[in-house]
Amino acid sequence: MVLPASAAGFDTCLSRLRQQAVKAGVSERTVNAALGSVAFDEKAVRFSRAQPEYKTPIWDYLAFLVDKERIADGKAMLRKHANTLAAVEKAYGVDRYIVLAVWGVESDYGQFHGDFHVPHALANVACAGRRAKYFRSELIEVLKIVDRGDVRLSDLKGSWAGAFGQTQFMPSTYRRLAVDHDGDGRKDLVNSVPDALASTANYLKKAGWVTGMPWGYEVKLPKGYKGPSGRKRKASVTSWGKRGVTHLDGGRLQGDASAGLLLPAGENGPAFLVFRNFDAIYSYNVAESYALAISHLSDRLWGAGSFATDWPTDDPGLSRAERLGLQELLLRAGFDIGEADGRVGQATREGIRKAEARHGLPVTGRPGRKIYEALGGR
Structure with a gap:
């Protein structure tokens, strides 16, 4: 890819970004340190402009996100951080296994934070990518995070779009929802596991998490089911039962809780009744496949098995x-x-x-x- 505008145009954009950051209250010291050496990054700009060419089948997606290694590592982290996870669950009312699963999927339990230096990537996509206004705002937010002393500039490794930290918050989300759980006076989602886990729980709580309610569970469809489905098409559990949907063992579905019927691979694959908490997880990455991966990994971490119904494919995905x-x-x-x-x-x-x-x-x-x-x- 060639630079979409002249080098002079790119430099002019960077100069404007520096001025806007200072005007927004970021110190000149931070602006100079963060943006003084920014150069055109073809990879970041290409990622920001790319249109998805390949839609990952749901069985591929879950095969590598919920594999034996991630389950085993998660159980080890559950033991290692038991006290923190228990305290976070008590403080925010969010299931510890869900919080742990988000950590596992977003950064492999803190092992991988991203390939890009966040201020450099955001400056590039603000100047040469799409949604310039949005990314310009995110750049200013991340510089404010550095200015406050929450995270060191050198620790800002993340995605091309600016998400960073052990549970991958965008800078604006960081400002609204990051918390200082370890009490050191800093909201550090990069180096502090307690801060990262508590911030994730805070996010899910604000997204509508209902304490004590499951994300959902697998169900069995009647043969030839052609009724309504979809996460948003809510009905009471009893109503789904009247349509012939049952528990896996054939038991009758009953209850007033509002649920959607999720069919991620159509009527021939696994089916799930999903509740309000599934929607809260969905909001974290706005994808039903992502929410299902988090939900399933959380179940596997507390000891549940694989789905009872096989995916409708003769060519399964790989770990x-x-x-x-x-x-x-x-x-x-x-x-x-x-x-x-x-x-x-x-x-x-x-x-x-x-x-x-x-x-x-x-x-x-x-x-x-x-x-x-x-x-x-x-």
Whole structure:
């Protein structure tokens, strides 16, 4: 990608951003330190302009977000941070397993924070990406966070869009909802696990979390079900029962609680009644697949098993370890996909397409079990 405007135009935009930040109350010292060395970042701008070319099937999405490794690591973190999680649950009324699951999905329990220096990325997308006004505002917010002393400038690693910290807050969300749970006078979601977990619970509480209510549960549809569905199409549990929906064991559904019927893979896949708390989780990343991953991981962390109903596919998704293994197999087979890092991007998908063609499989570019096993994976 080439710079979409002249170098002089980019520099002019940066100068304007610096002036706006100072006018908004950010110290010149912080502005100079954060923006003094900003240069055009092709990767950040490309990500901000990219249109999704590939829609991940729900069984792929859950296969790598809720894998054995993340469950085992989460249970270890549950033991290590038991006191903090119990205190957070008591203070905010949000299920500790949900908070733990958000931490696990957002940063792999603090192991991965992001590839970008947040002020640099936000300055780039504010000057050369889409939604300039929004990202300009987020840039000023993150500089204010540094100015307050909550987070050091050098610790601001995050996404191209500006989300950062152990549970990936956008700067404006950070300002509204971050809390100082460890009592050190700083709201530090980067280095303080207590602050990060409590801030996530605070977010979910403000999003409408109802203490003591489940996110939802898997149910069984009547054969040939053609009735209403969708997270937003709420009805009482009893009403769903009258439509033939039952508990997994066939037991009758009863209750006044309002629920939606979620069918993430259609009527032939797993079905779920989801309550208000599912909506609160949904608001964290505005995606039903994300909310289901958080919900399912939370269940697995307290000891529940996999879904009772299989996904409607003969080519299941791969765990993170298997995705890395697939890349290694592709390289071994002579497909140039770059480095094996477990992340499935454009190069890996192109390698999968070529491998599928070689092995007589439908050409999809999907990191599925069929191509994994065709290449020798077990």
